[in-house]
Amino acid sequence: MAIEKIHMPQLGESVTEGTISTWLVNEGDYVNKYDPIAEVTTDKVNAEVPSSFSGTIKELLAGEGETIAVGDLMCHIEVADRQSNVETVDHSEVLSTNTPSSNQEQSLKMRYSPAVLRLAQEHNLDLQLITGSGRGGRITRKDVEKVIREDTLVKEKQEHRATEKNTEKVLEHDATQEPVDDKPIPPMNPGITTANGDKEIPVTGIRKTIAQNMVRSTTEIPHAWMMIEVDVTNLVKYRNAEKDSFKENEGYNLSFYAFFLNAVAKALKKYPQLNSSWKGDKIVQRKEINLSIAVARDEELFVPVIKNVDEKSIKGISKEIDTLAKKARNGNLTPQDMQGGTFTVNNTGSFGSVQSMGVINYPQAAILQVESIVKRPVIIQDMFAARDMVNLCLSLDHRVLDGVICGHFMSHIKEILENISPETTPIY
Amino acid sequence: MPVISYIQAVTQALQEEMERDEKVFVLGEDVGVRGGVFRATEGLYEKFGESRVIDTPLAESAIAGVGIGAAMYGMRPVAEMQFADFIMPAVNQIISEAAKTRYRSNNDWTCPVTIRAPYGGGVHGALYHSQSVEAVFANQPGLKIVMPSTPYDVKGLLKAAIRDEDPVLFFEHKRAYRLIKGNVPEADYTIPIGEADVKREGADITVITYGLCVDFALQAAEKLATDGIDAHILDLRTIYPLDQQAIIEAASKTGKVLLLTEDNKEGSIIGEVAAIISENCLFDLDAPIKRLAGPDVPSMPYAPTMEKEFMMNPEKVEHAMRELAEF
16 A cells, blocks of 8 residues: 555646635545546636546545645545556755765865956955865855955954054155055065075065055056167256355255256157056046156155146256255155156166166156266267266156157257257256 | 736736727737637726727737737737747748838837737647747847746836837746736836846845746745855846846856756857856856756657756756855
8 A cells, every 4th residue: 555646737838726626535535547536726727636546535635725836735545556656756856966065175276266366466365375165175256255354354453453552653655655555566475485594574664655556567557668878068067067156055956857857847848748647548648747756765765746847947946856855865755745746757877877777657658767977988070079978768658658759759858958058958 | 015916917017008098909819809818818808899909810920010010000009929939920020020110211110019928838838838939039129028027027017018119029928927926016107128127135146037037046046045045136027138237237246147048048048148247247257157048959848757857947946056156
């Protein structure tokens, strides 16, 4: 003896449930296969439900007037021998017993999805250190997001503690991070090992900012380079003749740097293409000529800005260089001093360099390196002459600029510098 | 708000639109005296008479053609294909005429016809009563294809389709007719065609689908929720043209996307959804875009075991969702 089930049959297309209007059998009744056991009404039809088996009705599971879904149990029936009913085999088990992958397996640990890689780069995370919860130990996007969330919490707590303890003075140049904050910084490099005696210097503050800026500039901007040689004999003579009286009258130095800044400003006025920024879908050409100048202090580098250089005399420029240099040395530069630069002139010659390839001061389009002025034999009209020579090295954003325009720009600077005299370039 | 079935929502929308605008009329096989083979037009013949509820011969090309002509003349016809499977003789009318009328006449003529058709399987309908035909029409600019999943959406979208100035194909899942019930306001409302709808907010995996599969996905999501898997479910509602913004947002939200359709897998509309995601969401993706669809065989078989194998169901959906969540 075996117990079989009779289910609500499908009584027509689109019918999903039926109401038992009348049971035609009672519990204990014997029915033959195909005998009607109940009357059922649906939205579409009234029909009799036939028995799927011959046997004794054991239990009616739905009452009259009750609506049950197609496939649901109507009643149990006891049958004489084992009549197999293929349809009662439950296939759903096959689906639900899919084996979850074992937690130990790590074969997918190093397979990173685009989302995971992007998040890791944006937040400077070492994926080696993250435990993956995905199949085969794969690190999922949610794993990374969790690390970022926890990391932010920790940082916030630390910052909170730091400000509580250390209310006296926060390093000023932290404020200078403003234009580059939360930008990708060079990822930690676990491949570098330290040997005995090596010193580990934590990367903080201004060093971190410099690193971020440099990585951003060199990864985003396709750099190209160009160098010209300029004969500045006239400039050297002019400046040397004036420098002592200038110092006496004004109280600060008349530097070569001021003359170069003046020449660059004039050339930028003529070729504003170099005074611009790449903005993805457009190039922003700046109206103001604000020159960033590089000023070093110990192991740090600042790039304060002299505004509207094209409107200033040599004296005015010299004065600003002096003020900014002093501020930098004393650590008094404010964020305002650092903002708004449109082009950078770097005085690499001050530490003896004769040639260099500058990294563009992001997001500007070019940087000019003024190298050492050195006396060199030069052939003029087939005769050797001792001349004061200087190399000017330009790094350019090749998305914004091409060789031709930069060539014109450099030639124009050369022309200005080689023709400097009290008439063309008065100090006051 | 009263709870009504999917097919009652169809009837309600038709009746309200016919009351609202006397230009709205219904035509199709057995839609009149019999009230439709599924009872979608029940009561309309009695209420509006034989001039507005027209029983037609068994000629789908003529049903579509009459609808298109009347629409161009200023009427608002709702043509019914008794089964979506029978739409094939009308394809020339729909694609070559209805879809192109506005474009061809440089806006002088429009064709505001609505063509309703029950589609889909799981009802022992076999070859000629189970097909999903949307992919045939889903690359014909000029057409709109609406495939709602709930009674609320049915009513709002069918009204919007009737009021739309251009031809709309309105596919109703015949198994959903009496299976799916829901709250539907008695008040007049429409739902904009072309907007997808988030049917469930979740953070772990995204399921994008339409029609009856939305219900399967929701059922599966409830089961998975007890295991801590939180599914986000987007109902496309309009499958042509697609709501690209909603697709991109839903896919980006979790980075793990499962696309569902009852249609044959290759060439189905979810392939286009996958293309939109891969074009726009690469850096948010955390897993390959997965598709769960019907097999590439000519039609839904009749034998119950075979039909079960072909047809989508909550267990298959749950299995695929779990696989993706565990990836």
